[in-house]
Amino acid sequence: xxxxxxxxxxxxxxxxxxxxxxxxxxxxxxxxxxxAGNLDTxxxxxxxxxxxxxxxxxxxxxVIGKLLAEHDVRAVVNFAAESHVDRSITGPGExxxxxxxxxxxxxxxxxxxxxxxxxxxxxxxxxxxxxxxEVYGTLSATDAPFAETNRYEPNSPYSASKAASDHxxxxxxxxxxxxxxxxxxxxxYGPYHFPEKLIPLVILNALAGKPLPIYxxxxxxxxWLYVKDHCSAIRRVLADGKVGETYNVGGWNEKANLDxxxxxxxxxxxxxxRADGAAYASQITYVQDRPGHDRRYAIDARKLERExxxxxxxxxxxxxxxxxxxxxxxxxWVGNVTSGSYREWINQQYGA
Ligand code: NAD
Ligand code: DAU
Numbered sequence: 001x002x003x004x005x006x007x008x009x010x011x012x013x014x015x016x017x018x019x020x021x022x023x024x025x026x027x028x029x030x031x032x033x034x035x036a037g038n039l040d041t042x043x044x045x046x047x048x049x050x051x052x053x054x055x056x057x058x059x060x061x062x063v064i065g066k067l068l069a070e071h072d073v074r075a076v077v078n079f080a081a082e083s084h085v086d087r088s089i090t091g092p093g094e095x096x097x098x099x100x101x102x103x104x105x106x107x108x109x110x111x112x113x114x115x116x117x118x119x120x121x122x123x124x125x126x127x128x129x130x131x132x133x134e135v136y137g138t139l140s141a142t143d144a145p146f147a148e149t150n151r152y153e154p155n156s157p158y159s160a161s162k163a164a165s166d167h168x169x170x171x172x173x174x175x176x177x178x179x180x181x182x183x184x185x186x187x188x189y190g191p192y193h194f195p196e197k198l199i200p201l202v203i204l205n206a207l208a209g210k211p212l213p214i215y216x217x218x219x220x221x222x223x224w225l226y227v228k229d230h231c232s233a234i235r236r237v238l239a240d241g242k243v244g245e246t247y248n249v250g251g252w253n254e255k256a257n258l259d260x261x262x263x264x265x266x267x268x269x270x271x272x273x274r275a276d277g278a279a280y281a282s283q284i285t286y287v288q289d290r291p292g293h294d295r296r297y298a299i300d301a302r303k304l305e306r307e308x309x310x311x312x313x314x315x316x317x318x319x320x321x322x323x324x325x326x327x328x329x330x331x332x333w334v335g336n337v338t339s340g341s342y343r344e345w346i347n348q349q350y351g352a
Pocket of ligand 2: 084188196199213216221297
């Protein structure tokens with residue numbers, strides 16, 4: 001079986017659902033259930049014996065050590081992290097604890113487990129660390145997209161903490177021989193995305209008649225990847241990636257934020273027009289920019305295509321339509337995540 005961390009979050013949750021839809025190999029899912037962890041995402045697995053959910057942090061050496069010792073784990077896929085850049089600016093401490101200290105503890109426990117495996121299982125074992133393109137810093141309009149050879153230049157507390165975790169993973173391979181793989185992916189979107197992030201926030205605010213907040217001039221560029229394409233890339237790398245290597249994952253979908261928001265508004269105008277007939281884009285509101293806001297991210301995903309034959313299945317146009325429709329069809333999931341602490345965050349971040 002495999003052990004996944006952070007599997008109640010956005011990407012980890014999609015990964016667990018896709019994994020069990022495509023194979024019968026069981027999954028142990030270790031998640032601390034922070035504000036971003038949501039068991040509703042995994043509701044369809046409630047009575048599925050192939051899914052073992054464990055409520056624990058990646059820094060809990062005892063629990064993780066016990067799980068590894070008691071189950072025949074052949075791979076660990078580490079999704080668990082604090083993931084929101086804006087929260088890392090207002091409260092960086094948790095990012096250091098989970099992304100840096102937590103990853104260290106997880107790596108160290110896994111190293112001891114792996115070290116005691118018999119030779120055949122030791123050779124087949126993998127630790128896959130899920131990371132971000134933000135570790136490479138920011139691009140100008142004319143720079144080439146980030147390749148695996150770009151130097152690390154993280155600019156936010158979030159990206160610095162992810163960069164630190166990538167370095168730890170690298171060191172555990174170089175020093176101890178732990179068979180690691182690292183993926184650095186661009187911006188994901190799709191089902192089960194927590195609505196603190198741009199795309200789900202805009203869909204839900206639009207439907208609720210609320211302002212659609214655009215930071216700064218809205219011309220910052222992100223390279224969007226449908227979450228299920230990220231999951232398929234991780235499965236490819238886990239199956240055939242070369243130990244010690246990093247793979248950039250991206251959708252070849254560079255879009256300015258304002259264009260993304262206008263696209264969402266256009267889709268909603270089509271499929272769920274406002275009662276008063278006005279365009280959803282009339283709700284666009286420019287707000288104060290994010291401090292240290294990276295201008296452009298773009299991923300060069302050619303290594304993954306060349307070496308492992310991976311390509312995204314969705315274009316932005318197909319993926320964003322599916323995503324908007326998913327939020328319209330899943331009112332209950334949305335209702336549950338937008339209560340309580342979510343409202344506190346929105347008030348703190350966007351004020352009146
Ligand atoms: P998310 O915030 O939606 O989910 C994170 C999950 O990790 C939650 O379920 C949370 O409860 C859990 N978690 C947090 N701290 C934990 C801890 N100490 N121990 C165990 N579980 C803990 O994040 P996401 O968007 O799904 O991102 C998953 C991973 O992918 C992260 O490592 C992130 O850096 C990386 N990533 C995200 C994107 C993106 O666009 N969302 C892109 C590239 C890489
Ligand atoms: O690039 C990969 C990264 O993408 C991941 O590592 C992060 O975990 C993930 O959160 C995401 O980071 P971003 O900061 O790019 O995503 P976010 O959705 O927060 O913002 C996308 C862009 O939209 C960014 O330029 C900031 C802008 N934005 C965001 C919000 C929440 C707005 O203009 N208004 C908003 O209200």
